[in-house]
Amino acid sequence: MFFATIINLDLLAFGPTGYGDELFWGLLLTVQISVLAYALGIFLGLCGAMGKLAGGKWLKNALDGYTTLFRAIPDLVLILLLYYAGTDGLNRMLVSTGLGPVEVNGLVAAIFVIGFVYGAYSTEVMRAAIMAVPVGQIEAAKAYGMSPFLRFRRVTLPAMLPYAIPGMANLWLNVTKASALISVVGFTELALATKQAAGVSKLYLMFYVFALLIYLSITLISNQVFGWLERRVRRGQAKLA
Amino acid sequence: MVWSWLPQYFPLLLHGLYITLLLLVISVVLGFLLAIPVGLVQVTGPWPLKYLARGYCTFIRGTPLLMQLWLLYYGIGSLFPLIGAAFPTFKQDFIWLIRLDAFYYALFAFTLNFAGYEGEIMRGAFLGVPKGELEAARAFGMSPWKVLSRVWFPRAVRQVLPTLGGETIGQLLATPLAFTIPVMDLMGVTSKIRQDTFLIYEPLLFLAFVYVVLTFLITRAFNYFEGLVPSRR
Numbered sequence: 001m002f003f004a005t006i007i008n009l010d011l012l013a014f015g016p017t018g019y020g021d022e023l024f025w026g027l028l029l030t031v032q033i034s035v036l037a038y039a040l041g042i043f044l045g046l047c048g049a050m051g052k053l054a055g056g057k058w059l060k061n062a063l064d065g066y067t068t069l070f071r072a073i074p075d076l077v078l079i080l081l082l083y084y085a086g087t088d089g090l091n092r093m094l095v096s097t098g099l100g101p102v103e104v105n106g107l108v109a110a111i112f113v114i115g116f117v118y119g120a121y122s123t124e125v126m127r128a129a130i131m132a133v134p135v136g137q138i139e140a141a142k143a144y145g146m147s148p149f150l151r152f153r154r155v156t157l158p159a160m161l162p163y164a165i166p167g168m169a170n171l172w173l174n175v176t177k178a179s180a181l182i183s184v185v186g187f188t189e190l191a192l193a194t195k196q197a198a199g200v201s202k203l204y205l206m207f208y209v210f211a212l213l214i215y216l217s218i219t220l221i222s223n224q225v226f227g228w229l230e231r232r233v234r235r236g237q238a239k240l241a
Numbered sequence: 242m243v244w245s246w247l248p249q250y251f252p253l254l255l256h257g258l259y260i261t262l263l264l265l266v267i268s269v270v271l272g273f274l275l276a277i278p279v280g281l282v283q284v285t286g287p288w289p290l291k292y293l294a295r296g297y298c299t300f301i302r303g304t305p306l307l308m309q310l311w312l313l314y315y316g317i318g319s320l321f322p323l324i325g326a327a328f329p330t331f332k333q334d335f336i337w338l339i340r341l342d343a344f345y346y347a348l349f350a351f352t353l354n355f356a357g358y359e360g361e362i363m364r365g366a367f368l369g370v371p372k373g374e375l376e377a378a379r380a381f382g383m384s385p386w387k388v389l390s391r392v393w394f395p396r397a398v399r400q401v402l403p404t405l406g407g408e409t410i411g412q413l414l415a416t417p418l419a420f421t422i423p424v425m426d427l428m429g430v431t432s433k434i435r436q437d438t439f440l441i442y443e444p445l446l447f448l449a450f451v452y453v454v455l456t457f458l459i460t461r462a463f464n465y466f467e468g469l470v471p472s473r474r
Binding site for chain 2: 076
């Protein structure tokens with residue numbers, strides 16, 4: 001009878017009586033934010049790493065500032081700052097150019113904020129991976145007269161992937177976990193959906209355990225995927241001990 | 242930019258800094274102590290403990306700290322009043338548990354979290370100690386405890402020290418989460434200032450500045466201590 005006051009599995013059902021569908025939509029948003037923010041992070045990381053390795057003095061200093069600052073300020077603070085400042089700044093810019101203010105979609109803002117924060121971490125991972133590619137291979141590609149783009153696609157990218165994948169796998173897990181922080185600006189992804197369901201039903205323990213298990217399964221599935229990916233990009237390489 | 246609030250709220254911010262540092266230092270120290278058995282058991286323990294420790298690390302590393310914090314504070318924390326209502330003697334004896342401040346929940350969550358991450362690192366460090374050294378120690382007739390305290394543990398810790406700085410910074414950057422269960426750390430004070438003054442950016446910018454300075458100081462401190470430990474490189 002005591003357990004009846006803390007557990008009621010019927011509330012996990014879909015439909016108007018349960019919170020299953022609310023949590024499911026929350027999970028979908030979490031995955032959506034994570035995937036898109038991660039893609040943005042990878043793109044920024046590649047650009048940042050290229051800039052750091054091949055750019056001029058000013059670009060290098062600017063990128064150093066970006067990666068140092070963004071890795072020294074807590075995610076939560078950055079998310080709050082960028083979420084408000086980013087949407088506000090965009091609107092001010094649009095007003096000054098005469099286009100008028102726009103309502104910035106919260107989802108897009110969330111994706112950009114997390115993407116920018118994790119772009120800084122991704123820059124460092126990518127930079128280390130590119131630097132791990134033997135210089136001779138890139139020089140050989142240059143000697144064949146490959147254009148920079150072809151050189152990147154055919155030589156640098158395939159050669160750097162084995163060094164980048166473990167770091168990028170870690171980063172993906174961090175992005176999925178950081179997506180929970182978006183709940184602080186009032187965005188109803190999985191964490192906030194859980195908090196609301198728990199608050200209304202008063203079954204705090206059950207809902208939090210359930211949400212944690214969902215997050216855990218995201219991690220475990222991701223581990224499998226990245227394990228497969230790493231084996232694939234390492235095919236043909238000698239096994240490490 | 243309006244900064245006139247700063248002198249007025251300075252004492253409160255200072256207290257917030259104290260709470261943040263208290264959370265950081267205690268959770269890192271206790272978490273590290275807890276990580277030692279968690280790591281060791283995974284390498285050498287009997288299988289039930291081994292799987293328990295491995296599952297613990299996977300769970301901690303696979304879920305958001307924010308949700309772990311909420312599970313402890315809202316989930317477990319909501320149980321105590323219920324138990325108190327069901328069993329009056331529990332309420333009498335454990336009234337402190339029912340009224341436990343959010344700070345202790347945050348401290349508990351951060352400690353468990355740090356132990357999970359650090360336990361995984363300690364596992365690798367214990368594994369990384371050359372087998373020959375342990376065999377040599379055993380050949381000298383050392384008891385298992387002595388092998389651990391004289392050879393295995395000191396060698397493993399030496400390997401972990403360089404990563405400890407980065408882990409501590411990671412923990413520092415996680416401390417603002419405590420404000421979501423009301424703890425008046427730096428972040429909690431900052432959000433109070435934002436509510437009182439209706440300023441959106443200035444308090445957050447100040448907070449970001451404080452964290453950059455803290456990160457810099459911790460990095461410096463760890464570099465200094467690392468320099469004190471003799472190494473061949």
